[in-house]
Amino acid sequence: MPTKLSRRDFIRLCAGSAAAISMTGFLGPYLSEAVAAGAPPVIWIQGASCTGCSISLLNTVHPDIKKVLTEVISLRYHPNIMAAAGDLALQEMYKVAEENAGNFFLVVEGAVPTGANGAYCTVGEENGHHITFEKLVTDIGKKSAAILSFGTCSAFGGIPATPPNPTECKPVSKVVKDVPVINVPGCPPHPDWMVGTIAHVLLYGIPELDTFGRPTMFFDxxxxxxxxxxxxxxxxxxxxxxxxxxxxxxxxxxxxxxxxxxxxxxxxxxxxxxxxxxxxxxxxxxxxxxxxxxxxxxxxxxxxPATSVTVDQVGGVLGAAAVLGIGGHLAGNVATGRIGPKKNEEEKEGDN
Amino acid sequence: MVKQMEDRHSVWIRFCHWTNMIAITLLILTGYYIHAPHAFRLFSNMDTPRTLHFAMAYVLCFGVVLRVYYAIAAKDAKNIVFSLKEDTPKFPSMIKYYLFMADSHPYYGKYNPGQKMMYTGWLFMALIQIITGFILYKPDMFMALGGFLGGYLAVRLIHYIVTWLFVLSVLAHVYLDISEGIPVLKSMFTGKIPADFDHGTHEEEVKADGGVSA
Known part of the structure; x- marks a missing residue:
């Protein structure tokens, strides 16, 4: 049954279509509208990463980064582009997380080192003690509405989690449970994937995800x-x-x-x-x-361990062994008279 | 002049054997071109071998299903399924025969334990190839399974290694069959083998055991 579309529904539909055909530029105005209406804040933290994902985000063109930061996202914490630093910034982040518990989105960039109780990655100080990244992700992540893992490191472990992995880096989804995690992998991810995913969670909630938690609108x-x-x-x-x-x-x-x-x-x-x-x-x-x-x-x-053998080499050796084995057996067969002229003689004798 | 013949392979066994043989041969050839188009210039483009590969994959699927169904329905399974308990003790006499340490071997039933092991192994190898092959053919549909097996690259490695196992075991299969005598090869076409063909000597110790496999 066709229903009458309200103006708002129509705009949402247009924005959805724009997102569907990857025209993120068209999303800007609607995102501004959403932010103006009090969209949930976003906290961006970095762990075992190279900051490449943030650099990629700064390269966003449609909409440009100025617009993203001032109009699209209510970004409250970002290690690279915020003016505040040190204790002041950390306190602000905790405050935002506390005030908007269950209503803000946490962006994690970089894997989570869990070796040595997380000592391989410390992000601040509290009462004279180090705050490890593992603790920060767990504490802030538990309060968030959803975690957006930007970059392959936070989504799947990536380079920091590659064997031998002495720091025991883990993807965010393995560290924080019970909170929906959206993986936006890439090394780095395309800015549209990041801005588009943020836009989608702010405007419409969690997008459709594939088996590995990646939004299908970008990764199908x-x-x-x-x-x-x-x-x-x-x-x-x-x-x-x-x-x-x-x-x-x-x-x-x-x-x-x-x-x-x-x-x-x-x-x-x-x-x-x-x-x-x-x-x-x-x-x-x-x-x-x-x-x-x-x-x-x-x-x-x-x-x-510590060998460099290709499958073709293994196959070649096995193939040579098989050929030698068959050749040897064939020679044995002829020598013992199971096949060849001797056998025929035997058969003839047998027939007679 | 007419030799006394006896039935060895039913028409269904022969049908399955040759469709599977054609499918596996073409799968190996096209698959190796897909793997190494530079080194193995059997085709002039990628479309033909890929189309053939996917078509033959389905032929192999149906061939495997048909063969398994036949083995169960016609009670052929006892001939070809390797039994760890019954067939393993028969190995020494077979290996002695193959290493020329014995002139003859006891009667094992339709196939010797080595053959049984190979044919049973082929079923599992074919299943591995079908599963890994379909993961690679439809990566979006079987994404979870592909991830479970360690990612597409690991799946490709498995697919490739098992292909080599097929190549080597088929080599051994063809050699051993022909070396046993041309009538063995002929029987896969005609279904009949000379009645006086040497299937092994019936000995008393085998008879006691033969009651189970007969």
């Missing part, structure tokens, strides 16, 4: 299926060196296993992306990143 496409070089793959043209034309699968491109819409969204304000500028996809949005050789077609065979 496979790079390989939408790659500009896909036709090369279909035609069987493969680059042997960087800079050549052709599909870069042989150079270790992880496009067939990587999920995101960088192929069509493009980085740097819609100018370029990894493969278009001649690099392979390194699959930075996947949970296993970077646990694979970036420029190899296939991982090495884990036959033992």
């Amino acid at each position: 496409k496979i790079i390989h299926d939408n790659c500009q070089r896909r036709q090369y793959f279909d035609n069987g043209i493969f680059a042997k060196n960087f800079g050549e034309m052709g599909c870069m699968l042989e150079l270790g491109c992880k496009g067939p296993i990587a999920h995101c819409d960088a192929t069509t969204r493009l980085f740097n304000g819609g100018v370029n992306w990894c493969v278009k500028c001649g690099s392979v996809c390194i699959g930075c949005t996947e949970p296993q990143f970077p646990g694979w050789p970036m420029y190899e077609r296939m991982a090495e065979m884990p036959v033992g």
